Amino acid sequence: MIILSRNVAIVYNPDLLTKAQLIASFVIRVKKFEKLFADIKTATMEMPEQHLMIVGLRGMGKTTLLRRLAYEVENDPALHQWLMPIVFNEEEYSITQLFKLWEAIAEYVEKYDPAFAGLYDRMDAEYHRSKSDQHHYELRAFELLVEALHQQGKKLLLFIDNFGDMFKRFKKPEKQRLREVLMTCPDLRIIAASSVVIEAFFKHDDPLFEFFKTERLDGLDSEETKTLLLKLGENLPGNPVPAIIERHPERIEALRRLTGGIPRSIVLFFEIFVNDKDGTAFTDLESVLDRVTSLYKHRMDDLPTQQQEIMHALALNYDGMSSREIAERTRLASKLVSAQLKQLQKDNLIAIANPGSKNQIYYVYDRFFNIWFLMRMARKGDKNRILWLVRFLECWCTPDQLSKRSETHRKALLQQEYDPKFDSDYLDEHKDDKEFLDYFLLLLAKSQYTFLYDYFTSEGGETVQAKDRFLPIWYALMHYMKAAYPVEYLRTPPELKGTVQEIIDKAEEYRVAYQIS
Amino acid sequence: MRNVVGQTPRGADFFPRNAIITKIYRRLESGENLFMAAPRRVGKTAIMRAMEDNPRPGFQFVYVITESIHDVEDYYHKLLTATLGSEALSKLGKKKEGIRSLVKEIAGSISIKLPWIELEINKDEGKSTYQAAFEKLLAQLDLGEDSIVIMVDEFPQTVENIREKHGDAAAKSFLRLNREQRLTSNSRIRFILTGSIGLPAVVKKLTSTSVINDLNVVEVPPLHETEATELATNLLGHYKVEYDGAVIPYLLEKIKWLIPFHIQLGVQELIDIFENKGAALVRTDVDKAFAQLLNVRNNSYFDHYYTRLKTAFPEKQADFALAVLNQAAQSGEIAEETIKSLAEDLIPKAEIDAVLESLVYDGYLFSDTPYQYYRFQSALLREWWNKKTPGQ
Numbered sequence: 001m002i003i004l005s006r007n008v009a010i011v012y013n014p015d016l017l018t019k020a021q022l023i024a025s026f027v028i029r030v031k032k033f034e035k036l037f038a039d040i041k042t043a044t045m046e047m048p049e050q051h052l053m054i055v056g057l058r059g060m061g062k063t064t065l066l067r068r069l070a071y072e073v074e075n076d077p078a079l080h081q082w083l084m085p086i087v088f089n090e091e092e093y094s095i096t097q098l099f100k101l102w103e104a105i106a107e108y109v110e111k112y113d114p115a116f117a118g119l120y121d122r123m124d125a126e127y128h129r130s131k132s133d134q135h136h137y138e139l140r141a142f143e144l145l146v147e148a149l150h151q152q153g154k155k156l157l158l159f160i161d162n163f164g165d166m167f168k169r170f171k172k173p174e175k176q177r178l179r180e181v182l183m184t185c186p187d188l189r190i191i192a193a194s195s196v197v198i199e200a201f202f203k204h205d206d207p208l209f210e211f212f213k214t215e216r217l218d219g220l221d222s223e224e225t226k227t228l229l230l231k232l233g234e235n236l237p238g239n240p241v242p243a244i245i246e247r248h249p250e251r252i253e254a255l256r257r258l259t260g261g262i263p264r265s266i267v268l269f270f271e272i273f274v275n276d277k278d279g280t281a282f283t284d285l286e287s288v289l290d291r292v293t294s295l296y297k298h299r300m301d302d303l304p305t306q307q308q309e310i311m312h313a314l315a316l317n318y319d320g321m322s323s324r325e326i327a328e329r330t331r332l333a334s335k336l337v338s339a340q341l342k343q344l345q346k347d348n349l350i351a352i353a354n355p356g357s358k359n360q361i362y363y364v365y366d367r368f369f370n371i372w373f374l375m376r377m378a379r380k381g382d383k384n385r386i387l388w389l390v391r392f393l394e395c396w397c398t399p400d401q402l403s404k405r406s407e408t409h410r411k412a413l414l415q416q417e418y419d420p421k422f423d424s425d426y427l428d429e430h431k432d433d434k435e436f437l438d439y440f441l442l443l444l445a446k447s448q449y450t451f452l453y454d455y456f457t458s459e460g461g462e463t464v465q466a467k468d469r470f471l472p473i474w475y476a477l478m479h480y481m482k483a484a485y486p487v488e489y490l491r492t493p494p495e496l497k498g499t500v501q502e503i504i505d506k507a508e509e510y511r512v513a514y515q516i517s
Numbered sequence: 518m519r520n521v522v523g524q525t526p527r528g529a530d531f532f533p534r535n536a537i538i539t540k541i542y543r544r545l546e547s548g549e550n551l552f553m554a555a556p557r558r559v560g561k562t563a564i565m566r567a568m569e570d571n572p573r574p575g576f577q578f579v580y581v582i583t584e585s586i587h588d589v590e591d592y593y594h595k596l597l598t599a600t601l602g603s604e605a606l607s608k609l610g611k612k613k614e615g616i617r618s619l620v621k622e623i624a625g626s627i628s629i630k631l632p633w634i635e636l637e638i639n640k641d642e643g644k645s646t647y648q649a650a651f652e653k654l655l656a657q658l659d660l661g662e663d664s665i666v667i668m669v670d671e672f673p674q675t676v677e678n679i680r681e682k683h684g685d686a687a688a689k690s691f692l693r694l695n696r697e698q699r700l701t702s703n704s705r706i707r708f709i710l711t712g713s714i715g716l717p718a719v720v721k722k723l724t725s726t727s728v729i730n731d732l733n734v735v736e737v738p739p740l741h742e743t744e745a746t747e748l749a750t751n752l753l754g755h756y757k758v759e760y761d762g763a764v765i766p767y768l769l770e771k772i773k774w775l776i777p778f779h780i781q782l783g784v785q786e787l788i789d790i791f792e793n794k795g796a797a798l799v800r801t802d803v804d805k806a807f808a809q810l811l812n813v814r815n816n817s818y819f820d821h822y823y824t825r826l827k828t829a830f831p832e833k834q835a836d837f838a839l840a841v842l843n844q845a846a847q848s849g850e851i852a853e854e855t856i857k858s859l860a861e862d863l864i865p866k867a868e869i870d871a872v873l874e875s876l877v878y879d880g881y882l883f884s885d886t887p888y889q890y891y892r893f894q895s896a897l898l899r900e901w902w903n904k905k906t907p908g909q
Contacts, residue, residue, distance in 0.1 A: 031792065035792065042519070043519075046528070047527035047530075048524060048525065048527070049524065050521045050522065050523060050524040051523070149890065173585055173678070174585075175583035176584045176674070176678075177584075179584060179585075180525075180582045180584055180585050182526060183524070183562075184582060186582075210523060210558075210817055210818055211524070212523055212525045212822070213521075213523050213524075213785075214817070215523045282744060311741055346821075355905075357905070357906065362805035509602055
């Protein structure tokens with residue numbers, strides 16, 4: 001267990017890995033890595049180069065990817081001769097002004113290559129000569145950096161994590177100046193990373209807002225998730241991972257979907273998988289949530305009271321909500337809610353499903369936090385919503401799920417017999433029933449939207465919480481009923497969008513297969 | 518040719534735009550100073566850098582970007598050091614001695630560092646200014662048969678910066694000074710000014726446009742279909758993307774406004790799709806590329822068009838502009854009559870033309886004059902707009 005915990009901890013934090021360990025454990029994001037490295041390798045940097053921004057949620061592997069690229073540059077003899085990969089710390093709190101960026105680079109390059117020794121001191125001497133004229137000192141510090149690079153015949157590849165945090169500290173003239181430098185200087189190139197989409201930290205009038213080419217890191221797909229788990233399993237005696245993948249693929253797939261395929265969350269689940277080989281996705285989830293409780297509890301505790309109330313309302317609702325709905329739920333004044341929502345969005349705690357439209361829908365940005373909240377902080381009944389969701393996903397992700405279904409419902413449907421005992425007893429008896437799921441699919445394929453909608457919103461449907469039990473079906477229905485309910489489908493929790501799309505695709509497939517018009 | 522999105526494409530990554538470059542040379546040859554007018558991302562900077570990198574005989578170019586300049590003296594310092602330190606000047610072989618002594622004379626009174634003549638002299642503070650030194654250079658530089666063209670990028674932003682920091686009077690005086698210098702400089706020295714915000718709009722806020730009426734306006738058009746096809750072919754070829762014959766025509770048909778940037782964005786998505794798919798692209802992949810292009814991940818390429826309305830115009834004008842754009846996005850076009858009726862509750866008639874002019878200059882709309890209609894310049898932007906403002 002000690003070995004296992006250490007391994008898990010290491011994967012959680014790439015800073016703790018040696019170069020050899022990081023290279024050896026780098027098994028996901030391989031395509032993206034190869035693409036970016038090919039770009040670096042073919043760029044001669046004789047002219048100012050295209051700067052890149054890797055965007056992805058926290059835990060998606062941005063830091064690891066940056067480090068992997070830096071190591072590859074070091075390992076490439078041809079590149080290494082003239083290109084210096086400089087990896088910034090994950091957080092660079094001291095870089096608050098542009099001249100401090102040049103100073104930080106001076107310190108990094110001195111450490112990287114002794115030939116640059118004295119560069120920082122030369123800047124420091126210049127600072128004292130400039131008599132606190134920071135504007136002119138910045139110009140001079142940059143000149144000194146470029147002179148040193150020219151003298152040594154080197155160019156810089158700067159890997160800057162959390163670039164947005166650094167950038168937003170700069171004043172507008174500094175941002176303008178940075179754009180000028182990046183536009184005209186062929187001696188440095190930035191490969192940045194950010195956990196928020198670019199427009200969240202670039203304002204429209206920021207000179208750099210459209211200057212970077214973005215590369216997005218999305219959640220892992222099923223194959224990548226298996227690859228990661230198998231790699232992690234290599235460290236264990238008698239690697240149990242292949243057996244788990246073989247016996248319970250739905251368990252892994254359900255959790256992958258629920259966590260949005262975030263590698264860091266999958267690493268957390270890994271330990272649970274191997275400790276409880278016969279567990280279910282739900283018991284896995286329970287165990288992992290215990291581990292993140294202190295982190296997430298702090299996140300809530302640190303918020304001002306009104307923001308806590310808003311987060312509470314949003315997380316408890318799970319589906320997206322409008323500002324008006326949040327105001328009603330929290331009993332706070334609308335203006336107050338709007339102001340707090342802006343702040344929460346700025347702090348990356350919430351996001352908007354449909355930015356810019358009149359009726360914006362808000363949701364909790366970190367979806368795993370939302371799940372934790374429902375499971376740990378909500379009243380007892382709300383916990384069931386996640387239980388049902390996990391069951392739904394397990395059911396949906398079980399191999400050959402649909403081919404095994406009976407033809408009964410399909411025939412009934414085709415013969416216009418729409419009444420498969422749609423009552424609460426049936427749902428209670430068949431809550432995990434794949435046939436039931438299949439039947440909903442056929443109703444969608446048959447365009448029986450109103451029928452299905454009436455059921456979900458009927459007294460019987462509400463009593464058994466049919467909507468929560470079949471949440472992805474509900475959102476697929478809302479997709480089809482967009483014209484009548486233009487806002488509802490926007491409430492879809494982001495981690496369910498893929499599953500909802502699969503349901504829609506399957507319904508369309510049925511439509512063709514059964515020649516339903 | 519690599520697909521450079523965001524940075525200025527240079528060298529082999531620049532798609533040659535011979536027609537517009539020839540037009541610029543023609544105007545320069547007839548002694549004009551130019552203002553290069555075009556909306557954002559049409560390729561102004563790339564064209565200037567290409568001229569600098571490959572000058573035609575008899576011309577040398579100096580490129581300067583002054584976006585971060587907030588003071589008049591800093592502006593002239595930058596122009597002076599860029600001009601004196603440029604390869605352009607060092608290439609003027611026969612005249613080198615004369616230039617050297619002029620530079621020494623100028624540099625004797627200011628702080629300047631010029632590697633090509635190994636000269637470094639400290640500033641004799643208070644006795645001279647960079648502005649005076651630059652004016653001396655403009656008046657006395659003997660270039661023989663050659664001409665030197667100083668290209669100032671983001672000039673309107675510099676005017677705005679000076680206005681914000683020092684007030685309207687300082688910005689007005691800066692504009693007048695620039696005009697005087699252009700008109701009195703050595704006839705072998707020419708200027709090209711440009712920027713991502715419209716110079717006329719910036720000037721109108723301050724003073725009469727007569728301060729820039731000496732500038733000959735060169736408009737940068739989008740690519741012709743054949744050029745756009747060649748660009749897309751070159752870019753896809755570089756990444757070894759396989760595709761059937763319908764892909765490029767359909768891509769261009771969907772983009773409509775064929776500016777290099779939008780073609781590069783479309784190609785970027787097609788490359789991603791090809792890499793994931795691993796098979797030749799077909800027509801439906803173009804639809805997929807468009808859907809991805811209009812996805813949230815690419816908001817940063819378009820969102821500024823929407824959000825900048827609030828800062829580019831006073832509140833009521835911004836509301837009016839938004840109403841016009843929403844209508845044009847939904848209906849595909851908007852008639853002048855409709856525009857007038859939209860303005861009724863928002864702004865006086867006299868302000869309508871200024872708002873429309875700005876929307877046209879900044880690349881939102883174009884005027885279909887014979888029919889008195891306005892349409893979205895970019896089909897991509899129109900689709901994005903509809904997605905952003907459904908039913909508004």
